[in-house]
Amino acid sequence: MSSRAGGIGRRELLVAAGAGVLRSIPSSARARGSPASSQIPGRLPTPPTPDLANLYEMMDWISRENQPRLSFLASRWRSLKEWKELTRPIFREYLRYNPKPEPLSTEVISRERRDGFLLEAVNIPATSAYHIPAWVLIPDNLKRPVPGIIAIHDHGGAYIWGHEKIISHPDEHPALTEYRNSSYGRPYAELLARKGYVVLVIDGFYFGQRRLRPEDIDVATAPSDMREALQKLSGIRMNTREWISAVNRLCWHYESLTAKTIFAAGATWPGILVWDDMRSVDYLCNRPEVDAQRIGCLGLSIGGLRTAYLIAADPRIKVACVAGWMTEFRTQLRNYLRSHTWMVYIPGLYPSLDLADAAAMTAPGALLVQQCDRDNLYPPEGMKGAVEKLNKIYAKAGIPERFRGLFYDVGHSFPPNMQEDALAWIQKWI
Numbered sequence: 001m002s003s004r005a006g007g008i009g010r011r012e013l014l015v016a017a018g019a020g021v022l023r024s025i026p027s028s029a030r031a032r033g034s035p036a037s038s039q040i041p042g043r044l045p046t047p048p049t050p051d052l053a054n055l056y057e058m059m060d061w062i063s064r065e066n067q068p069r070l071s072f073l074a075s076r077w078r079s080l081k082e083w084k085e086l087t088r089p090i091f092r093e094y095l096r097y098n099p100k101p102e103p104l105s106t107e108v109i110s111r112e113r114r115d116g117f118l119l120e121a122v123n124i125p126a127t128s129a130y131h132i133p134a135w136v137l138i139p140d141n142l143k144r145p146v147p148g149i150i151a152i153h154d155h156g157g158a159y160i161w162g163h164e165k166i167i168s169h170p171d172e173h174p175a176l177t178e179y180r181n182s183s184y185g186r187p188y189a190e191l192l193a194r195k196g197y198v199v200l201v202i203d204g205f206y207f208g209q210r211r212l213r214p215e216d217i218d219v220a221t222a223p224s225d226m227r228e229a230l231q232k233l234s235g236i237r238m239n240t241r242e243w244i245s246a247v248n249r250l251c252w253h254y255e256s257l258t259a260k261t262i263f264a265a266g267a268t269w270p271g272i273l274v275w276d277d278m279r280s281v282d283y284l285c286n287r288p289e290v291d292a293q294r295i296g297c298l299g300l301s302i303g304g305l306r307t308a309y310l311i312a313a314d315p316r317i318k319v320a321c322v323a324g325w326m327t328e329f330r331t332q333l334r335n336y337l338r339s340h341t342w343m344v345y346i347p348g349l350y351p352s353l354d355l356a357d358a359a360a361m362t363a364p365g366a367l368l369v370q371q372c373d374r375d376n377l378y379p380p381e382g383m384k385g386a387v388e389k390l391n392k393i394y395a396k397a398g399i400p401e402r403f404r405g406l407f408y409d410v411g412h413s414f415p416p417n418m419q420e421d422a423l424a425w426i427q428k429w430i
Contacts, residue, residue, distance in 0.1 A: 070357065072397070073396065088313065088315070091312050097267040102125035118137070119167070120136045126279055132279060133210065138198055139195075145289060146196055147197050149426070150280055150310070151192060152297070153303055157248055159252070163208060167190060200280055273306050294318055304325030312353075318430055321369075328389075340377065357389070369405045370406050370408065370414075373410070391405065
């Protein structure tokens with residue numbers, strides 16, 4: 001589903017109605033992505049008014065002045081290795097988050113036997129302030145170390161769940177099952193484990209066990225525009241559809257305050273996400289069941305973006321699949337930023353690197369980008385432009401076969417046919 005804080009589209013609308021969460025969505029947010037263009041037969045579509053109206057021209061000028069200067073396509077670069085040695089530290093610096101890690105441990109919270117794999121709940125030591133709740137899927141009958149996969153869940157406005165979006169639970173809430181069926185069709189982390197990979201899934205910051213807990217906020221001292229919703233939440237029975245809806249809606253509203261707080265504290269939201277994902281790689285590489293030289297990563301939506309940022313920051317990833325989050329930043333400015341979460345923005349990055357430039361730092365690692373043709377979160381020219389840039393980068397590096405961009409006639413999702421293509425790509429290159 002969509003990694004957005006301010007909108008919902010037709011598919012999400014149907015899911016919300018089926019899950020009983022439609023009431024959590026304000027009417028002003030029920031049209032997501034690019035607004036419908038007025039069109040008269042025989043005429044070209046009328047472009048929508050820029051979201052910032054009179055301010056858009058200034059923003060567009062700024063973006064034109066800030067064309068990425070560190071792209072590998074610039075004439076100054078001849079060596080992929082030299083480019084990455086200079087550029088990766090710069091990218092890491094933009095993330096503004098590099099805390100001192102705690103020593104890794106082997107603490108296991110629980111074990112559960114599943115069909116074809118063992119599911120372990122573990123804690124990954126992160127910093128002195130927090131640990132990362134994680135779940136490891138270990139295939140049955142392993143006789144030697146096997147490749148490891150970092151599988152990253154989506155956003156979708158469903159903050160109450162994290163790993164549960166891609167790992168099933170026997171007693172899960174029907175709303176969760178409906179959500180997963182709509183976004184994925186199946187718990188794909190389990191598919192990867194049954195195919196012989198050790199899979200690690202964490203609850204990303206602000207999701208699942210790491211979500212904001214609106215039920216713990218003091219209504220009396222909360223921001224005034226949140227008090228009515230918080231008061232209503234206190235009167236709703238926990239774990240009902242209405243309660244899930246109310247919590248998700250409040251977490252959505254609190255995203256902007258959370259982002260402000262992160263920036264004011266001296267970090268970035270992507271910095272926290274990427275650092276935790278790199279810490280996950282540390283943990284996976286230290287598992288005895290895992291071949292540390294064969295690590296892959298994939299995800300949908302914010303999971304796709306986290307994959308793109310992780311492969312930019314961490315050279316240990318050998319193969320990656322980005323589903324539903326690859327575009328040119330500049331094409332988002334006119335009418336598409338309204339649809340996206342605060343979690344995606346790295347302030348100041350664009351004058352150095354566009355998203356495709358950053359993701360290309362995984363080369364010579366193999367990269368598959370899976371785009372959804374009916375995805376209203378990105379303009380078609382932005383999705384196509386990013387894929388074209390990656391094709392050119394990999395061609396210039398002399399390894400065109402290690403990149404592939406695929407387009408699917410679906411909305412924002414990662415259904416089984418896309419999963420099968422991702423699995424085939426991983427199997428080919430890992």
